[in-house]
Amino acid sequence: MSRSQIVAEHLPLLRRYARALTGNQASGDAYVGAMLEALLQDPALLDERHGARAGLFRLFTQIWNSVSINDLPDLAPQTMPSERRLSNITPLPRQAFLLLSLEGFSEEEVAFILATSVADTRKLADTAGREMAAEIATDVLIIEDETFIAMDLESLVKSLGHNVIGVARTHSDAVALAKNKKPGLILADIQLADGSSGLDAVNELLRVFEVPVVFITAYPERFLTGERPEPAFLISKPFQPAMVSAVASQALFFQRNSKNRVPRAATG
Numbered sequence: 001m002s003r004s005q006i007v008a009e010h011l012p013l014l015r016r017y018a019r020a021l022t023g024n025q026a027s028g029d030a031y032v033g034a035m036l037e038a039l040l041q042d043p044a045l046l047d048e049r050h051g052a053r054a055g056l057f058r059l060f061t062q063i064w065n066s067v068s069i070n071d072l073p074d075l076a077p078q079t080m081p082s083e084r085r086l087s088n089i090t091p092l093p094r095q096a097f098l099l100l101s102l103e104g105f106s107e108e109e110v111a112f113i114l115a116t117s118v119a120d121t122r123k124l125a126d127t128a129g130r131e132m133a134a135e136i137a138t139d140v141l142i143i144e145d146e147t148f149i150a151m152d153l154e155s156l157v158k159s160l161g162h163n164v165i166g167v168a169r170t171h172s173d174a175v176a177l178a179k180n181k182k183p184g185l186i187l188a189d190i191q192l193a194d195g196s197s198g199l200d201a202v203n204e205l206l207r208v209f210e211v212p213v214v215f216i217t218a219y220p221e222r223f224l225t226g227e228r229p230e231p232a233f234l235i236s237k238p239f240q241p242a243m244v245s246a247v248a249s250q251a252l253f254f255q256r257n258s259k260n261r262v263p264r265a266a267t268g
Contacts, residue, residue: 003043006052007036013103014056016234020098020250021064021091035063050112054105058113061095094250096121097128101246102235137161138184138252141177143201144216145169145193149237153187153216156241160248171196171204178205185252187244190217212251214244 011032018028039045039059048055092114099110100121111121140162144150150167157164165181168174170192178186186205188198202213218237233251235243 003046007039007056010053010056014060017057017098017103018060018064020102020233020247021095023250031064032060035060038063050109054109054113057099057103057105058115061113061115064091064095093124093128096124097246098250100125101240101242104240104243137163139163139165139181140185140187141165141174141181141183142167143169143174143186143188143192143198145189145191149189149216152241153244156244157187157248160245168201170194171198171201174198174201175204178211179208182209183211185248186211186213187248188213188215190215214247214251 015029015032018032019025020028022028022031035056045059045062046052046055047058095114096110099105099113100107105113107118107121111118114121114124116124137160140157142150142153142157142164144153144167150169154164154167162185165183166177168177171194174188174192177183186202188202190198192198192201199215202215205211206213212233214233214235216235216237216239233247235247
């Protein structure tokens with residue numbers, strides 16, 4: 001397999017990780033773009049001691065730790081409000097937490113990616129768990145048409161200290177519930193029971209009020225193509241509880257200062 005094929009194989013999930021880490025599609029993709037430029041200039045930067053995937057994540061981490069997001073010229077300032085800037089958060093613990101919980105790397109691989117020890121990796125993950133557990137609990141809307149998956153999500157959400165305001169199986173149910181109860185977080189399947197789209201339902205809601213959204217799908221690669229606006233927070237089916245916990249915490253982390261704000265009217 002060629003170098004370009006190796007990169008292409010792992011790029012969609014690297015982009016997912018970058019967005020979860022930054023809380024923003026534009027900034028996440030900008031960091032991945034910076035990594036790809038560095039790799040094109042010097043292919044020897046890819047360290048494959050723990051495999052190509054871990055090597056790409058390691059190189060991304062080196063770029064992430066060395067390039068300030070505010071120094072990326074193509075990133076519009078309005079994409080990262082002041083309360084979400086990375087200088088205000090603890091990046092290393094969240095990197096360890098996401099690499100373990102979202103991406104499924106082993107502790108040894110995470111230690112390699114972050115250039116640290118296994119013992120320090122465990123400490124970082126524990127620190128992230130404590131920081132995220134300290135976030136304020138919120139009301140959650142679940143948009144999911146499969147009964148058992150919805151039950152699992154509801155149980156998990158409650159175990160994290162949140163309140164479930166309802167489970168919607170269709171586009172219309174989701175819109176009605178959300179407009180009536182104003183959730184602080186939405187967990188949404190993309191393909192719903194009546195053939196409608198959870199993505200369309202969420203987009204309709206986001207025109208009314210601002211809320212963090214985590215999408216759940218069996219086909220994440222279909223939504224990580226770079227060809228259109230894409231979800232910043234995406235979970236693959238089948239999912240592990242730790243993955244849902246990690247990504248939901250990330251979504252709330254970045255939205256904590258903007259819960260349920262009514263968007264300003266568009267100008268121009």
